[in-house]
Each structure stands twice: as C-alpha cells, then as structure tokens.
Amino acid sequence: MFGADVYARDLDLNLLRVFAVVAEEGSITRAAARLYVTQPAVSAAIRRLTAYVGAELITRQGRGVVVTHRGAELLAASRAHLQPLLAVAMAVPVFDPRSSMATVRIGLADSLESLLLPDLVKALRTEAPEMQLIIAPVQFRTVEELLLSNKVDFAVSIADELPRSIVRQPLASHPPSWPPFTCLYDPRHSKLPKKLSEREYFAREHVVVSYAGDARGIVEDSGARARKVRIAVPAFSYVADVVDDSPLLATIPTLVAKHILRTRPHLRSAALPFLSFESTGFELLWSRANDDDDAARFVRGLVTKVTLAIVASLERPGKK
Template sequence: MNDIYGRNLDLNLLRVFVVVAEAGSVTAAANRLYLTQPAVSAALRRLATTVGAPLFVRAGRGLALTTRGERLLASARPHLGALVEAALSPATFDPKTSERTVRIGLSDVTEAWVLPPLLRVLAKEAPRMKLVVLPVQFRTIADALTTSAVDLAVTVADELPAGTQRLALFTRGFVCLYDPRHVRFGKHLTKERYLEQEHVIVSYNGDLRGVIEDLFDVQRKVRVSVPTFQSIGALVEGSDLIATVPSMVAREILSLRPRLKTTAVPFPLGGSPLEVLWRSAVEDDAAIRFIRERMVDVTKRFLAED
C-alpha cells in the first residue's frame, strides 16, 4: 500500500478507465460519468503516464484497449465493483447465523442477573454469537468505552466522553443487609445503631470508604473492605456484620441465603440509574443493537418478577 501511495495513483482514474473501456468512447464515458470530454481525456493521459504504457488506441470513431489496457481492466473491474458494493450495500445481520463476538462491560452488581437470562435468550435466537464479559464500574467505564475495550456496558456512570449513548434501565436505592440471628435492630434501624455496628463495605478504591462516607461525611466501623459484592452474602451470614448494598444485589443474595434480612438504611441514600452505555460509532452496528435490545428485554422481565 505504501508503494501505491508513493506512485501517487489517483484511484478515481481507474474508475474513469473502466467506464471508458466499457463505453468504447470518451464521449459516451463522459456522459455516464457526468464529466466533460476534456476531463475524461485528461484522466486517461494521467493514468497512462502513471502506468507507463498506452491503455487505448484509436479504432474507427471509438477506442480499443491495448494488451496492457486489457490486463488492467481484468484486474481493476472486479475490485472496483467490490468497493462500490461495500460502500452502497448495508451489512446484513442474521442472529440465527451470525458468529459475531460482542464485548460487554458489566459491573459485579449486574452480572449475576443480566448474564444468565441473556445467555438463555441467545441460545434460542443467536446460538452462534459469543460474548466476552469484562468488569467495569463507574470509575472505569469511560476508559473502557473510549478505548473500545467494550462494545456496550451496563453499569452506573457519571460523566462520560462525548459521543456516548446512554439508556436508563431503572433506579434502585440501597438497603441494609444483616443476619437476624446475630444482629437485633428492633422496629427501626437508627443512625446511632447503624454507626455502632461493624460493617463490611465494597470499595473500588481499596480503602475503608464507601458510599456512606462519601455522601454524608461520616465514618462507619468498617471491619472489612472488599472489591466486589460477590462475597457480601457469605461475609454477613453467620456474623454480626452488616452491609449497605443496592437493593438489586440484596435480592440476589436473599435468593441464595434466605436466612438473611434487609431493612431501610437510616440515611437519605438515593440510588443512581443503572444504564446501558455504548459509543455513537457503533449505533448502526446491528449485532450490538441486537444484544442491547435483548438486555433491555431481560431487564424488563427482571423488574416484572420483583
């Protein structure tokens, strides 16, 4: 390719050449190309100079290809046709036969309830498609989208780079998760009792600060800080630890650990919207749109079961 650029070949000249060869005359080719006859003649001279050999000879009132011209036509015509086809024909996508691999970013909050039903849907509708799931969260999602590490994502996000599309799925708040066999709160969990209790928190920064510390400038008695929500249920069950978790996380934990309970968090802790995120550059990608739409369907069913 660098050699082609070095020879300064204008590929538009090949298009003119093919049309002249098919039309058999400069006049007819100029009409088809919506160019003047001098412009077509000039293009042929430039191409002959670049090739280093004449491509046409006079034949009566028209033109005939030289041997070099016939060779060039045989090579150029199918490639030009393929380029035009690629430019003008939209890519087709059939989920039943597609073998596309789509890269999805999921937070640890969403992976447990999004991925299993999504895979069941794909098994029926797109059995050859594959998913690569990468961990994302609100601090890493911007970079994951900017670098195209993921094609789309489901997570909570704040500011995002320009050209990011976002679709809110739902907004859920937080609850306090505990083991009633080891912790007694009475009718209501007060702020005082909440701050006296020892906590397990999730910190993406690897420190002892969580959402309560960040929003209300208080410090809980944190016994342990973990990087994801995956172990929260196991840590709370059978202990006097409590955890402040998104209600959707609590729902998944309670389904596996029914002895645990939840209660309201004694702070005005609103939720952030969970969103589907993707780059505008892939807005017209039918495969990514297909996965995105199925994610929305899975979410609707998830909410209906609540």
Template sequence: MSEIYGINLDLNLLRVFAVVAEAGSVTEAASRLYLTQPAVSAALRRLTATIGAPLFVRSGRGVALTSRGERLRASLKPHLGALIEAALAPPAFDPKTCERTLRLGLSDTAEVWLLPPLLRALEREAPRMRVVAVPVQFRTVGAALAGGVDAAITVADDLPSNVCRKRLLKTGFTCLYDPRHARLRKLTEAQYFAHDHVIVSYNGDLRGFVEDLLGKTRRIRCSVASFSNLGALIDGTAMLATVPEIVADDIRAVRPHLRTKPLPFEVQPGYMDLLWPAATDDDEACKFAREKIVQIARPLSKG
C-alpha cells in the first residue's frame, strides 16, 4: 500500500479524465468542471504522461477514447462515484447498531452522578456502545484529552484552543456531618474550625481549598484522594467534610441519616465542564454521548 501512495499521480486528473470521457469533448468537459479549456487539456497531458500511453484521439469536433482509455474508464467508473459519495455524503449513524467504545475522563464526583444514568441511557438507546472511564482532574485533563479521551467531565482551568468546552453544571459547597456525633445547631465559623475535618486533596497533603480561600488552617484528621469514600469516613464520627452539594446529595441518598449545614463563610460556586477534542466535534457517536451527558446534568445544576 505504501508503494501506491508513493506514485506521483494527482487524483484530480482522474476526475477530469472521467468527465472528458463522458462528455466526448474537451470544451464541454471544461464547462462542466468550471475550468478553462486549456486547463483541461493540460490536465489530460499530465495524466497521459503519467500513464505513458495516449487516452484520447480526436474524433470530429470531439475526442474518443483509445483502448487504453477505455480500460481506464472501465476500471475507474465503479470507484470514482463511491469516493465522491463517501466524501460528500453525511455519515450514517444509528445508535442502535453503533459498536463504539467511548473513553470518558471523569472526575471522581462525576463518576458518581453521571456514570450510572449514562449507562442506563446507553442500554436503552445504544445497547452496543461501551464506556471506558478513566480518572481525571483539573491538572491531568489536558493530557487525557490529548491522549485519546473522547470527552471529559471535570473542573478545568485554561486549556488549549483545540479543546471544546461546555458549561455542564453549577454547584455550591456545603458542610456534611453525622448529627449523632457532631452537635451542630447553627454552624458558626468558630465551631467549624474547632472540629476535626476530612478533606479531599489531589496533592496528597493536609491542605484544601478552604485553607487557600481563608488563609486559615483546619484541624485535618484525614486527607483522601477522592470523594468516593467520604460518607463512610464521616459516618459515626464528629468529623466535618466540606463538599460540593451534588456530592452531598449522592452521599445522603445512601446514608440518609447524615446531614448538611451551610458553610459559615462565603464560597463561590464550582462549575463542572464537559470537554472534548475539537477533532471529535463532528463525530456522530461522540455527539450522541455528549447530548446524553448534557441531558443528565441539566436537572442537577444548582442554578
């Protein structure tokens, strides 16, 4: 196959040849191709030189195919139309028969609220599509998208211009606790900082966004790398966890005895984005999946 690609043949010349052969006239072919007659004649000379044999002879006011030209037309005819159709026809996409495997980069919070309903939607509408979920966060999402991930759902800062972005949902933050052990009537800032805390730190340290926001240090009892086990860690203890509201809702769906309190200081809401490489913007399977993700996220957004 590499030898074929190496041949110095301009495939546009074959299109010119096919139109001249059909029209039987260089002048008529030039009109159909929106080219000048000299340009068509020059194209035929180049094709003849490449093939090494004459393709046309003069016939009255037009041209007729030589035997070599007839063989070329016969070989070319079934392929040229298919190539043009493949280039111009919109891609056919049927979710019922699509067998794509989608690679989704998910933050640990997105895996909880997005993946179960997305899989249910695919089971109903695209039963042959499969999902490979890989963990991402704001520091790693750029590399994941450059490395073959079809879409990512996470918090993200600046990204290259070849990454498309759609604001997916907005969520505030809340304080999650076990009321059987942490007695909180109205949570004050003093009470908040007097309690032990469990935090999520992607740096693997004892510092979270509250320390960065307020310049104050909490009493960190435990630091973990994801939100997935916060409910189990809070349950049965007096520790507090400051989490996105969407995470608190998911945890309380499993552990309804846990409670939340508004934070005693102002925290700007967080935003989760849907990100995808610009190269897959017109990929029908990816577009289908992105539409499902947007539908799932819409009722979850806090404004």
C-alpha cells in the first residue's frame, strides 16, 4: 500500500521515461529527437528528476552524457517497473465467461426475485459456471444510492429520476398488450364478477406491498382513493402466500401475476376496474463508471436474454 506521503510528493513518472531514453541514447539531442520534444524540454525534465531524487543522475562525457552511479541504480529500477506498467496499460483485456471467477453484485427488485432468479442461475451455471452472484434488495427509493456507492454493479428495478451518471436501459418486462398491473385473487374465497367494478373492488379487503411500512400501496400512491387494507407486506414475495386461501385481493404487476398463476393455477386475475395507472417498467441500471466492467456487462446481457425468454413463455398459456 502507498502511503499518503508518497502521493503528496507528486513524482511525474514521465520523468523516468525521459531519463531512461537519455541514458540509452547517451545524448540529450538524440533523446529529444526520439521523444519528439525539444532539447530544453528534455534538459528541464532531467533537472526536475535530479531535484526530486536529490543526487546527480547524469554527467557530461565528451559530446554526450553518461549516467552516474546513482543514475545507474535508478535506471535499473525504472526499467524493472516501467515495462510491466506499460504492458498492463496497453494490454487488450480478454474476458471469457466460462473461466471467469468474477463476483457480480445485482440490485434486484423484490417483485422479480422468484420470477427471474431461478432461470438466471440456471443460465449462469451453463454459460459462466465459475462466476458468483450476490443479490441485494433494491427499490426505487434506494437504487440511486446503491449504484453511486458501488454497493451493486447494476440493478434491475423501477426508478424515477436519476442523475446522468447512471445508465438506463429498458428491460422487456411485458408485452404492450398487457396492462401494467392486475388484480390477483383466490376464487375459492372471493367470488368476483366477470367484469370487476370499481365499487366491488373498493368494497373488498386488500393486501398491499408497502416499502414505507404503512398501509399505502401503488393504488393509493397513484391518487386513487384508499382501499380497505387488511395486511401490508414489505415485499412482493409475500403476496402469493397471503392471497392463497384467503378473501384478500392484491394489485400487482401483470408480469408477476402471470408468473404466480403459472405456479398456482387455482388462483385468478381480473382487470382493474379503473383506468390503469402508468408504469415506468423495469430497467437495467448501472453507473457509467462501471460501463466497461466485462463481467457485469456479460451478466446484464444474460438478464436481458433470460427476461425475454420468460416473457415469451408467459405469453403462451399452459406452456412451461
């Protein structure tokens, strides 16, 4: 580890490069020509490095220059380190997902956990068996802080306004023909009419997902009147278990509802009786600072591919 005092001394590493060329050429003039700079610029660089080291590094000999004993020590050490640094800087990174052991941290909206994770893990096991995923909960109130603090490499979530330093890529969450939200219920306990009316909807008891720890859900936040909330849960992962075998209604994203109906075919969904409020849709979100992270980019692509496959399968009733 470098201490703060090392950085405070502010050595321009380019001075070492100039010194190495002077030593190799044995001439300020030839070094300047090789470096495509003027002779005074080379001389000034040598003076700056000499002042930094605190000892003479070259001395005149005939029409040229030779390195001193201290200069020879510095030259040997510089060559040992400058070449590897140059090689690292110029190397073209090669990313192979099948051999990568990278760890990728994903911020995932709770409504997508049961829908996306099983297929994503299966795809990862096939295409990048050595990679590691770390999943963190995220929602529209927390996604910005998690991304800008690098607590996650990217997120899959719904978001409001975000700074320009965050890249936003729409994720195909549902076909245009699907409404953003639908009403999920258990017909064994809730005998709803074929066309659910607004009066009937608000007369029933509901389970809502509230991230604020209150009894407000998506309907209340959209400006509609308050429902009769019997239970408020902190995540969508609770909804299916609460609705199953109960008279409660749940208003949830249609994509999530279709996934629940695939796994619990005895449940039903009904169109909402009021004008559907807009949904911004799920997005892939990441900081521009992580844009060149090959491992994160690979997993983002995998998330997109898996999501498209899931949506396509949910469009075909009865197909698994």
